[in-house]
Amino acid sequence: MFDRVVSNGLIVTAEATCRGDVGIADGRIAAIGTGLVGREVIDASGMLVLPGAVDEHVHLQMPLGDLISSDDFTTGTVAAACGGTTTVIDFAEPRPGQSLVEALAERRAEAEGRVVIDYGLHMTLCRADDQTLAEVPASIESGAASFKLYMAYDRLRLGDGDLLRVLAALRAHGGRALVHAENHHAIAYLTAQALAEGRTGPENHPRTRPALMEAEAVHRLLALAWLTDTPVVLAHLSCALGLEAVRAARARNQRVWVETCPQYLLLDEQEYHRPGFEGAKFVMAPPLRSEADRAALWAGLAAGEVDTVATDHCPFFYATQKTRGLADFSRIPGGAPGVETRLALLYTYGVRSGRLSPQRWVEVCCTHPARRFGLAPRKGTLSVGADADLVIFDPERRVPLSYRTLHQNVDYCPYEGWEVHGYPILVLSRGEVIVRDGEFVGTAGRGRFVPTAPMESDGD
Numbered sequence: 001m002f003d004r005v006v007s008n009g010l011i012v013t014a015e016a017t018c019r020g021d022v023g024i025a026d027g028r029i030a031a032i033g034t035g036l037v038g039r040e041v042i043d044a045s046g047m048l049v050l051p052g053a054v055d056e057h058v059h060l061q062m063p064l065g066d067l068i069s070s071d072d073f074t075t076g077t078v079a080a081a082c083g084g085t086t087t088v089i090d091f092a093e094p095r096p097g098q099s100l101v102e103a104l105a106e107r108r109a110e111a112e113g114r115v116v117i118d119y120g121l122h123m124t125l126c127r128a129d130d131q132t133l134a135e136v137p138a139s140i141e142s143g144a145a146s147f148k149l150y151m152a153y154d155r156l157r158l159g160d161g162d163l164l165r166v167l168a169a170l171r172a173h174g175g176r177a178l179v180h181a182e183n184h185h186a187i188a189y190l191t192a193q194a195l196a197e198g199r200t201g202p203e204n205h206p207r208t209r210p211a212l213m214e215a216e217a218v219h220r221l222l223a224l225a226w227l228t229d230t231p232v233v234l235a236h237l238s239c240a241l242g243l244e245a246v247r248a249a250r251a252r253n254q255r256v257w258v259e260t261c262p263q264y265l266l267l268d269e270q271e272y273h274r275p276g277f278e279g280a281k282f283v284m285a286p287p288l289r290s291e292a293d294r295a296a297l298w299a300g301l302a303a304g305e306v307d308t309v310a311t312d313h314c315p316f317f318y319a320t321q322k323t324r325g326l327a328d329f330s331r332i333p334g335g336a337p338g339v340e341t342r343l344a345l346l347y348t349y350g351v352r353s354g355r356l357s358p359q360r361w362v363e364v365c366c367t368h369p370a371r372r373f374g375l376a377p378r379k380g381t382l383s384v385g386a387d388a389d390l391v392i393f394d395p396e397r398r399v400p401l402s403y404r405t406l407h408q409n410v411d412y413c414p415y416e417g418w419e420v421h422g423y424p425i426l427v428l429s430r431g432e433v434i435v436r437d438g439e440f441v442g443t444a445g446r447g448r449f450v451p452t453a454p455m456e457s458d459g460d
Protein backbone atom coordinates (compact mmCIF):
# COMPACT_ATOMS: atom_id res chain seq x y z
CA MET A 1 0.00 0.00 0.00
CA PHE A 2 1.50 3.29 -1.14
CA ASP A 3 0.87 6.71 0.41
CA ARG A 4 -0.39 7.97 -2.90
CA VAL A 5 -0.90 6.56 -6.37
CA VAL A 6 -1.19 8.59 -9.53
CA SER A 7 -3.21 6.18 -11.60
CA ASN A 8 -3.81 5.48 -15.24
CA GLY A 9 -1.99 8.46 -16.74
CA LEU A 10 0.15 8.52 -19.84
CA ILE A 11 3.60 8.50 -18.22
CA VAL A 12 6.11 10.49 -20.26
CA THR A 13 9.85 10.33 -19.63
CA ALA A 14 12.80 11.19 -21.84
CA GLU A 15 13.00 7.53 -22.82
CA ALA A 16 9.43 6.38 -23.32
CA THR A 17 5.72 6.97 -23.06
CA CYS A 18 3.48 4.35 -21.47
CA ARG A 19 0.16 4.11 -19.66
CA GLY A 20 0.45 3.23 -15.98
CA ASP A 21 0.47 4.15 -12.30
CA VAL A 22 3.09 5.86 -10.17
CA GLY A 23 3.23 4.71 -6.52
CA ILE A 24 4.59 7.17 -3.96
CA ALA A 25 5.91 6.40 -0.48
CA ASP A 26 7.80 8.68 1.91
CA GLY A 27 8.07 11.41 -0.70
CA ARG A 28 9.76 9.20 -3.25
CA ILE A 29 8.68 7.19 -6.24
CA ALA A 30 8.30 3.66 -4.90
CA ALA A 31 6.91 1.88 -7.96
CA ILE A 32 5.85 2.40 -11.55
CA GLY A 33 3.44 -0.19 -12.91
CA THR A 34 -0.23 -1.06 -13.20
CA GLY A 35 -2.89 -1.85 -10.62
CA LEU A 36 -1.00 -0.10 -7.80
CA VAL A 37 -2.97 0.46 -4.60
CA GLY A 38 -2.65 3.55 -2.46
CA ARG A 39 -4.28 5.21 0.52
CA GLU A 40 -5.02 8.10 -1.80
CA VAL A 41 -5.53 7.79 -5.55
CA ILE A 42 -5.13 10.63 -8.01
CA ASP A 43 -6.92 9.73 -11.21
CA ALA A 44 -4.79 10.85 -14.15
CA SER A 45 -6.90 9.34 -16.94
CA GLY A 46 -6.49 11.36 -20.10
CA MET A 47 -3.57 13.26 -18.58
CA LEU A 48 0.16 13.22 -19.14
CA VAL A 49 2.25 12.38 -16.08
CA LEU A 50 5.76 13.76 -16.24
CA PRO A 51 8.69 14.46 -13.95
CA GLY A 52 8.60 17.85 -12.25
CA ALA A 53 10.37 20.29 -14.52
CA VAL A 54 13.80 21.63 -13.60
CA ASP A 55 14.68 25.26 -14.40
CA GLU A 56 18.44 25.55 -14.21
CA HIS A 57 18.57 29.33 -14.63
CA VAL A 58 16.50 31.77 -12.53
CA HIS A 59 17.26 35.04 -10.76
CA LEU A 60 14.91 35.53 -7.80
CA GLN A 61 15.25 38.61 -5.59
CA MET A 62 18.45 39.40 -7.45
CA PRO A 63 20.14 42.67 -6.51
CA LEU A 64 21.06 44.87 -9.48
CA GLY A 65 22.53 48.12 -8.25
CA ASP A 66 19.80 49.55 -6.02
CA LEU A 67 17.08 47.53 -7.78
CA ILE A 68 16.05 43.99 -7.02
CA SER A 69 14.35 41.54 -9.40
CA SER A 70 10.66 41.58 -8.59
CA ASP A 71 9.99 37.91 -7.80
CA ASP A 72 11.27 36.93 -4.38
CA PHE A 73 11.96 33.35 -3.33
CA THR A 74 8.29 32.82 -2.46
CA THR A 75 6.46 34.47 -5.37
CA GLY A 76 9.00 33.16 -7.87
CA THR A 77 8.84 29.57 -6.67
CA VAL A 78 5.02 29.68 -6.40
CA ALA A 79 4.95 30.80 -10.04
CA ALA A 80 7.41 28.07 -10.98
CA ALA A 81 5.30 25.44 -9.21
CA CYS A 82 2.07 26.60 -10.89
CA GLY A 83 3.84 26.18 -14.23
CA GLY A 84 5.00 22.63 -13.43
CA THR A 85 8.55 23.38 -12.30
CA THR A 86 9.53 21.65 -9.06
CA THR A 87 13.22 22.54 -8.90
CA VAL A 88 14.95 25.80 -9.74
CA ILE A 89 18.62 26.70 -9.68
CA ASP A 90 19.37 30.28 -8.68
CA PHE A 91 22.73 31.97 -8.06
CA ALA A 92 24.99 32.88 -5.16
CA GLU A 93 27.10 35.92 -5.97
CA PRO A 94 30.00 36.62 -3.59
CA ARG A 95 30.43 40.25 -2.58
CA PRO A 96 33.95 41.69 -2.82
CA GLY A 97 36.06 40.09 -0.12
CA GLN A 98 33.43 37.48 0.74
CA SER A 99 34.38 33.80 0.52
CA LEU A 100 32.43 31.46 -1.75
CA VAL A 101 31.18 29.38 1.18
CA GLU A 102 30.00 32.50 3.02
CA ALA A 103 28.19 33.72 -0.10
CA LEU A 104 26.49 30.34 -0.42
CA ALA A 105 25.40 30.35 3.23
CA GLU A 106 24.08 33.90 2.92
CA ARG A 107 22.07 33.11 -0.20
CA ARG A 108 20.69 29.93 1.37
CA ALA A 109 19.59 31.99 4.37
CA GLU A 110 17.67 34.28 2.01
CA ALA A 111 15.91 31.32 0.40
CA GLU A 112 15.19 29.22 3.50
CA GLY A 113 11.74 29.80 4.91
CA ARG A 114 10.62 31.31 1.61
CA VAL A 115 11.01 28.74 -1.15
CA VAL A 116 8.07 26.47 -1.89
CA ILE A 117 9.95 24.02 -4.14
CA ASP A 118 13.43 22.54 -3.99
CA TYR A 119 16.27 24.71 -5.18
CA GLY A 120 19.95 24.64 -5.95
CA LEU A 121 22.48 27.45 -6.30
CA HIS A 122 25.16 28.08 -8.90
CA MET A 123 28.24 29.85 -7.55
CA THR A 124 29.16 32.95 -9.52
CA LEU A 125 32.92 33.19 -10.02
CA CYS A 126 33.68 36.81 -10.82
CA ARG A 127 37.35 36.81 -9.81
CA ALA A 128 40.21 34.43 -10.42
CA ASP A 129 42.75 35.15 -7.68
CA ASP A 130 44.54 32.25 -5.99
CA GLN A 131 42.45 32.47 -2.85
CA THR A 132 39.13 32.32 -4.72
CA LEU A 133 40.24 29.41 -6.86
CA ALA A 134 41.47 27.59 -3.75
CA GLU A 135 37.89 27.83 -2.42
CA VAL A 136 36.39 25.92 -5.37
CA PRO A 137 36.60 22.51 -3.62
CA ALA A 138 34.93 23.96 -0.50
CA SER A 139 32.10 25.35 -2.62
CA ILE A 140 31.61 21.94 -4.22
CA GLU A 141 31.61 20.22 -0.83
CA SER A 142 29.05 22.73 0.42
CA GLY A 143 26.67 21.81 -2.40
CA ALA A 144 27.46 24.36 -5.11
CA ALA A 145 29.32 22.35 -7.73
CA SER A 146 28.31 24.46 -10.71
CA PHE A 147 29.84 27.85 -11.40
CA LYS A 148 28.54 30.80 -13.39
CA LEU A 149 31.14 32.64 -15.44
CA TYR A 150 30.48 35.92 -17.25
CA MET A 151 32.34 37.24 -20.28
CA ALA A 152 30.28 40.46 -20.23
CA TYR A 153 29.24 42.98 -17.52
CA ASP A 154 31.83 45.17 -15.80
CA ARG A 155 31.35 43.92 -12.27
CA LEU A 156 31.23 40.25 -13.16
CA ARG A 157 33.23 39.52 -16.27
CA LEU A 158 36.41 37.50 -16.50
CA GLY A 159 39.02 38.37 -19.12
CA ASP A 160 40.62 35.59 -21.16
CA GLY A 161 43.50 35.02 -18.75
CA ASP A 162 41.17 34.76 -15.77
CA LEU A 163 38.80 32.54 -17.74
CA LEU A 164 41.66 30.14 -18.44
CA ARG A 165 42.61 30.00 -14.77
CA VAL A 166 38.99 29.41 -13.71
CA LEU A 167 38.36 26.78 -16.39
CA ALA A 168 41.52 24.93 -15.35
CA ALA A 169 40.47 25.01 -11.68
CA LEU A 170 37.00 23.67 -12.53
CA ARG A 171 38.56 20.92 -14.61
CA ALA A 172 40.82 19.95 -11.71
CA HIS A 173 37.95 19.66 -9.22
CA GLY A 174 35.00 18.49 -11.34
CA GLY A 175 33.24 21.85 -11.13
CA ARG A 176 30.56 22.48 -13.74
CA ALA A 177 30.77 25.65 -15.82
CA LEU A 178 27.75 27.69 -16.98
CA VAL A 179 28.91 30.61 -19.10
CA HIS A 180 27.38 33.86 -20.28
CA ALA A 181 29.17 34.44 -23.60
CA GLU A 182 29.04 37.89 -25.20
CA ASN A 183 31.86 40.22 -26.28
CA HIS A 184 32.07 42.85 -23.56
CA HIS A 185 34.25 45.34 -25.44
CA ALA A 186 32.10 45.32 -28.56
CA ILE A 187 28.99 45.99 -26.47
CA ALA A 188 30.72 48.86 -24.63
CA TYR A 189 31.95 50.36 -27.90
CA LEU A 190 28.57 50.15 -29.64
CA THR A 191 26.68 51.43 -26.60
CA ALA A 192 28.94 54.47 -26.24
CA GLN A 193 28.53 55.14 -29.96
CA ALA A 194 24.74 54.93 -29.81
CA LEU A 195 24.50 57.24 -26.81
CA ALA A 196 26.94 59.74 -28.35
CA GLU A 197 24.68 59.89 -31.39
CA GLY A 198 21.63 60.47 -29.24
CA ARG A 199 20.14 57.04 -29.93
CA THR A 200 18.69 56.27 -26.50
CA GLY A 201 15.56 54.11 -27.07
CA PRO A 202 15.18 50.38 -26.30
CA GLU A 203 15.44 49.49 -30.02
CA ASN A 204 19.17 50.21 -29.64
CA HIS A 205 19.61 47.38 -27.16
CA PRO A 206 19.82 44.60 -29.80
CA ARG A 207 21.91 46.80 -32.13
CA THR A 208 24.60 47.06 -29.48
CA ARG A 209 24.73 43.30 -28.89
CA PRO A 210 25.01 41.74 -32.37
CA ALA A 211 24.75 37.97 -32.85
CA LEU A 212 28.25 37.86 -34.32
CA MET A 213 29.65 39.28 -31.07
CA GLU A 214 27.87 36.55 -29.12
CA ALA A 215 29.23 33.93 -31.51
CA GLU A 216 32.72 35.42 -31.19
CA ALA A 217 32.56 34.96 -27.42
CA VAL A 218 31.19 31.43 -27.76
CA HIS A 219 34.02 30.53 -30.10
CA ARG A 220 36.64 32.16 -27.84
CA LEU A 221 35.26 30.44 -24.75
CA LEU A 222 35.26 27.06 -26.47
CA ALA A 223 38.82 27.60 -27.68
CA LEU A 224 39.92 28.39 -24.11
CA ALA A 225 37.96 25.42 -22.76
CA TRP A 226 39.67 23.24 -25.35
CA LEU A 227 43.02 24.34 -23.98
CA THR A 228 42.08 23.33 -20.43
CA ASP A 229 39.91 20.34 -21.47
CA THR A 230 36.98 21.72 -19.47
CA PRO A 231 33.39 20.74 -20.31
CA VAL A 232 31.11 23.79 -20.41
CA VAL A 233 27.42 24.64 -20.62
CA LEU A 234 26.57 27.73 -22.66
CA ALA A 235 23.87 29.78 -20.96
CA HIS A 236 20.99 31.18 -23.03
CA LEU A 237 22.36 30.66 -26.53
CA SER A 238 20.31 32.91 -28.83
CA CYS A 239 21.67 32.70 -32.36
CA ALA A 240 22.53 30.47 -35.32
CA LEU A 241 26.11 31.75 -35.47
CA GLY A 242 26.65 30.68 -31.86
CA LEU A 243 25.32 27.24 -32.68
CA GLU A 244 27.83 27.02 -35.56
CA ALA A 245 30.67 27.67 -33.10
CA VAL A 246 29.29 24.85 -30.95
CA ARG A 247 29.23 22.49 -33.93
CA ALA A 248 32.87 23.27 -34.65
CA ALA A 249 33.79 22.49 -31.04
CA ARG A 250 31.87 19.23 -31.09
CA ALA A 251 33.60 18.29 -34.33
CA ARG A 252 36.88 18.43 -32.39
CA ASN A 253 35.26 16.24 -29.70
CA GLN A 254 34.76 18.91 -27.07
CA ARG A 255 32.15 18.40 -24.39
CA VAL A 256 29.86 21.37 -24.63
CA TRP A 257 26.16 21.64 -23.87
CA VAL A 258 23.74 24.32 -24.94
CA GLU A 259 20.97 25.99 -23.01
CA THR A 260 18.41 28.19 -24.73
CA CYS A 261 15.24 29.85 -23.42
CA PRO A 262 11.61 30.02 -24.63
CA GLN A 263 12.00 33.71 -25.50
CA TYR A 264 14.75 32.94 -28.04
CA LEU A 265 12.57 30.25 -29.60
CA LEU A 266 9.32 32.19 -29.65
CA LEU A 267 10.02 35.94 -29.85
CA ASP A 268 12.20 38.01 -32.17
CA GLU A 269 13.74 41.45 -32.51
CA GLN A 270 10.48 42.96 -33.81
CA GLU A 271 9.47 43.31 -30.15
CA TYR A 272 11.97 46.15 -29.73
CA HIS A 273 10.00 48.23 -32.22
CA ARG A 274 6.84 48.35 -30.16
CA PRO A 275 5.48 51.85 -29.66
CA GLY A 276 6.91 54.13 -27.00
CA PHE A 277 9.09 52.50 -24.38
CA GLU A 278 7.41 49.09 -24.58
CA GLY A 279 10.47 47.48 -26.16
CA ALA A 280 12.03 47.74 -22.68
CA LYS A 281 9.93 44.75 -21.64
CA PHE A 282 12.17 42.63 -23.86
CA VAL A 283 15.52 44.07 -22.83
CA MET A 284 17.55 41.04 -21.80
CA ALA A 285 20.98 39.71 -22.68
CA PRO A 286 21.54 38.30 -25.17
CA PRO A 287 18.75 40.19 -26.95
CA LEU A 288 15.96 38.65 -28.99
CA ARG A 289 17.27 37.78 -32.47
CA SER A 290 15.93 37.19 -35.99
CA GLU A 291 13.36 34.75 -37.34
CA ALA A 292 16.21 32.79 -38.90
CA ASP A 293 17.89 32.47 -35.49
CA ARG A 294 14.63 31.20 -33.98
CA ALA A 295 14.33 28.60 -36.73
CA ALA A 296 17.94 27.47 -36.18
CA LEU A 297 17.34 27.06 -32.44
CA TRP A 298 14.16 25.03 -32.96
CA ALA A 299 16.00 22.81 -35.45
CA GLY A 300 18.90 22.46 -33.01
CA LEU A 301 16.53 21.60 -30.19
CA ALA A 302 14.82 18.90 -32.25
CA ALA A 303 18.12 17.50 -33.51
CA GLY A 304 19.73 17.24 -30.06
CA GLU A 305 22.21 20.10 -30.66
CA VAL A 306 20.51 22.23 -28.01
CA ASP A 307 20.34 20.36 -24.73
CA THR A 308 18.21 22.29 -22.26
CA VAL A 309 15.51 24.96 -22.18
CA ALA A 310 15.73 27.17 -19.09
CA THR A 311 14.10 30.54 -18.52
CA ASP A 312 16.70 33.04 -17.23
CA HIS A 313 13.68 34.34 -15.29
CA CYS A 314 14.65 37.81 -14.09
CA PRO A 315 11.59 40.07 -13.92
CA PHE A 316 11.50 43.81 -13.34
CA PHE A 317 8.33 45.89 -13.19
CA TYR A 318 7.75 47.73 -16.44
CA ALA A 319 6.03 50.72 -14.80
CA THR A 320 8.51 51.33 -11.99
CA GLN A 321 11.78 49.50 -12.67
CA LYS A 322 12.32 49.24 -16.44
CA THR A 323 11.68 53.01 -16.56
CA ARG A 324 15.10 53.47 -15.01
CA GLY A 325 16.28 53.48 -18.62
CA LEU A 326 13.70 55.84 -20.13
CA ALA A 327 16.39 58.28 -21.23
CA ASP A 328 19.15 55.69 -21.78
CA PHE A 329 18.49 52.13 -22.97
CA SER A 330 21.72 50.91 -21.37
CA ARG A 331 20.24 51.64 -17.93
CA ILE A 332 17.13 49.48 -18.46
CA PRO A 333 17.42 46.60 -15.97
CA GLY A 334 17.93 43.50 -18.10
CA GLY A 335 15.70 40.47 -17.81
CA ALA A 336 12.17 39.21 -18.36
CA PRO A 337 9.70 36.93 -16.59
CA GLY A 338 9.23 33.34 -17.75
CA VAL A 339 9.55 30.80 -14.93
CA GLU A 340 5.82 29.99 -15.00
CA THR A 341 5.20 29.57 -18.72
CA ARG A 342 8.08 27.40 -19.99
CA LEU A 343 6.51 23.94 -19.85
CA ALA A 344 3.19 24.98 -21.45
CA LEU A 345 4.87 27.08 -24.15
CA LEU A 346 7.22 24.26 -25.10
CA TYR A 347 4.30 21.84 -25.20
CA THR A 348 2.13 24.12 -27.32
CA TYR A 349 4.78 25.33 -29.75
CA GLY A 350 7.09 22.32 -29.52
CA VAL A 351 5.01 19.17 -29.13
CA ARG A 352 1.67 20.33 -30.58
CA SER A 353 3.31 21.94 -33.57
CA GLY A 354 5.20 18.73 -34.30
CA ARG A 355 8.69 20.11 -33.67
CA LEU A 356 9.40 17.98 -30.59
CA SER A 357 8.28 14.55 -29.46
CA PRO A 358 6.72 14.40 -25.97
CA GLN A 359 9.85 12.55 -24.81
CA ARG A 360 12.14 15.27 -26.16
CA TRP A 361 9.98 17.91 -24.43
CA VAL A 362 10.49 16.16 -21.10
CA GLU A 363 14.16 15.65 -21.83
CA VAL A 364 14.94 19.34 -22.47
CA CYS A 365 12.71 20.72 -19.68
CA CYS A 366 13.26 18.13 -16.96
CA THR A 367 15.80 15.39 -17.49
CA HIS A 368 18.77 17.10 -19.11
CA PRO A 369 18.73 20.14 -16.79
CA ALA A 370 18.89 17.80 -13.78
CA ARG A 371 21.65 15.71 -15.31
CA ARG A 372 23.65 18.69 -16.53
CA PHE A 373 23.93 20.14 -13.04
CA GLY A 374 24.34 17.01 -10.98
CA LEU A 375 20.78 16.71 -9.61
CA ALA A 376 20.09 13.34 -11.26
CA PRO A 377 18.82 10.74 -10.54
CA ARG A 378 17.03 12.42 -7.63
CA LYS A 379 15.45 15.04 -9.91
CA GLY A 380 14.41 15.22 -13.56
CA THR A 381 12.98 11.79 -14.27
CA LEU A 382 10.39 9.29 -13.09
CA SER A 383 12.25 6.31 -11.68
CA VAL A 384 12.04 4.28 -8.52
CA GLY A 385 13.95 6.03 -5.74
CA ALA A 386 13.69 9.50 -7.27
CA ASP A 387 11.94 12.31 -5.42
CA ALA A 388 8.20 12.16 -6.15
CA ASP A 389 8.16 15.43 -8.09
CA LEU A 390 5.37 14.95 -10.65
CA VAL A 391 3.31 17.04 -12.99
CA ILE A 392 -0.17 15.99 -14.07
CA PHE A 393 -0.49 17.80 -17.37
CA ASP A 394 -3.81 18.23 -19.19
CA PRO A 395 -2.94 18.18 -22.90
CA GLU A 396 -6.32 19.67 -23.83
CA ARG A 397 -6.52 22.53 -21.38
CA ARG A 398 -6.41 25.94 -23.08
CA VAL A 399 -5.07 28.83 -21.01
CA PRO A 400 -4.77 32.44 -22.17
CA LEU A 401 -1.53 33.93 -20.88
CA SER A 402 -1.76 37.21 -19.01
CA TYR A 403 0.24 38.82 -16.25
CA ARG A 404 -3.10 39.33 -14.48
CA THR A 405 -3.67 35.61 -14.00
CA LEU A 406 -0.11 34.29 -13.86
CA HIS A 407 1.56 34.18 -10.45
CA GLN A 408 4.81 35.91 -11.40
CA ASN A 409 5.16 39.15 -9.43
CA VAL A 410 5.49 41.54 -12.36
CA ASP A 411 3.22 43.84 -14.37
CA TYR A 412 3.61 42.26 -17.80
CA CYS A 413 3.95 38.95 -19.61
CA PRO A 414 6.11 38.72 -22.76
CA TYR A 415 3.42 36.42 -24.19
CA GLU A 416 0.42 38.54 -23.16
CA GLY A 417 -2.69 37.42 -25.03
CA TRP A 418 -1.16 34.19 -26.34
CA GLU A 419 -3.12 31.01 -25.68
CA VAL A 420 -1.32 27.84 -24.70
CA HIS A 421 -2.92 24.47 -25.40
CA GLY A 422 -1.88 22.07 -22.63
CA TYR A 423 -1.27 23.04 -19.00
CA PRO A 424 -0.24 21.56 -15.64
CA ILE A 425 -3.28 20.99 -13.43
CA LEU A 426 -1.75 19.16 -10.47
CA VAL A 427 1.84 19.32 -9.22
CA LEU A 428 3.49 17.17 -6.57
CA SER A 429 6.74 17.97 -4.84
CA ARG A 430 8.30 15.13 -2.85
CA GLY A 431 4.90 13.43 -2.86
CA GLU A 432 2.96 16.42 -1.57
CA VAL A 433 0.30 18.11 -3.72
CA ILE A 434 1.40 21.74 -4.00
CA VAL A 435 -0.64 22.88 -7.00
CA ARG A 436 -4.27 21.94 -7.60
CA ASP A 437 -6.36 23.29 -10.49
CA GLY A 438 -3.66 25.80 -11.29
CA GLU A 439 -3.46 27.28 -7.79
CA PHE A 440 -0.70 26.87 -5.22
CA VAL A 441 -1.85 24.93 -2.14
CA GLY A 442 1.48 24.29 -0.37
CA THR A 443 3.33 26.30 2.25
CA ALA A 444 6.17 28.78 2.01
CA GLY A 445 9.43 27.42 3.31
CA ARG A 446 8.72 23.79 2.41
CA GLY A 447 11.35 23.81 -0.32
CA ARG A 448 14.77 22.34 0.42
CA PHE A 449 18.26 23.04 -0.80
CA VAL A 450 19.45 20.35 -3.20
CA PRO A 451 23.20 20.16 -3.68
CA THR A 452 24.56 20.03 -7.20
CA ALA A 453 27.08 17.23 -7.60
CA PRO A 454 30.45 17.62 -9.28
CA MET A 455 31.15 16.14 -12.67
CA GLU A 456 32.32 12.56 -12.88
CA SER A 457 35.65 12.03 -14.58
CA ASP A 458 33.79 10.97 -17.75
CA GLY A 459 32.33 14.47 -17.89
CA ASP A 460 28.72 13.61 -17.21
Ligand SMILES: [Zn+2]
Nearest residue numbers: 057059312314
Ligand atom coordinates in the same frame (compact mmCIF):
# COMPACT_ATOMS: atom_id res chain seq x y z
ZN1 LIG B 1 20.81 34.76 -16.18
